Amino acid sequence: MILVTGGTGLVGSHLLFKLLETNAKVKAIYRREHKLELVKKVFSYYTEDVASLYQKIEWIKADITDVPSLEIAFKDVDYVYHCAAFVSFEPDKYHQLRNLNIKGTANVVNLCISNGVKKLCYVSSIATIGHHQNPEQLITEDTHWNQEEDNSVYAITKYGAETEVWRGTQEGVDAVILNPGIIIGPGFWNGGGSSSLLKKVYKGMPYYTKGVTGYVDVDDVVKAMILLMESDIKNERFIVISENLSFKEFQQQTALALNVKPALKEASAFILAVGWRLDWLNQVLTGKRRRLSRHMVKSAKSITQYDASKLKDALNFKFKPMSISLKENAQLFLSDLEKNPY
Incomplete structure (x- = not known):
């Protein structure tokens, strides 16, 4: 029996579909009833037989921060895909991030240990991998993550979650960790994560930045997860990115796929500095969630280029080019837009 945490998220929902295609017996955790409809929506992109496939999932209402509910979910489980995060x-979300990402992962690891789970797959992030002073130097799994640097609250808590997984490997649980870049996939256009990027480009983004980071299609993330879990590989981490693109390149390719105008102006350091401060002030005055933090600005200006050779060599893995990924996702977005204008 396989357990998937975060089953109603972007990665989790796509993972569920791929696992069910192989007739695997699957449990999945959900927290909110209405999020289950998003899973059905994702399934609908790939099959007309949504209902019968969806009904094969054993849904468990649980929270990774609530051990009693989680204990029920772990009954008779052999393999765990931990996607919840x-x-x-936003700096003011630090304690919530710690609770869900670190404490929640610790609970998952502890139950893997106590239930004799055979293997755990944890979806982390490239945010937990260090950077080089030289932007031309490719970042690998061995690049040191400096805890003394000005890291984002998200990176700090995902790094802490990874530490919990490594602890589990010392206590008898085989594990693999994936460090994906910005994940592009359909079905979550209105969320606050990476899937909403297509909607933002479609609605018009006035500025671009020259920062560079790694991108990957959600199908590749899921494929890598399953292959690593089915392999003999254990207690290793893998960068999962298809290509390194500048934010300008990403916006231009996405705008082309959506048939809209790309951003034409570069956001200067001054504009970005003023922007995140005004956003902070807006949050103080109105209580609205932050849309542009200091660390987001730092990331937007940083040139970070990642090397996924370890995964390619270990699994003979071939990534979907981002140009194809963006075209496919743009078609799905525009199709959804015709049915339900945003």
């Missing part, structure tokens, strides 16, 4: 770069 809270993504935010």
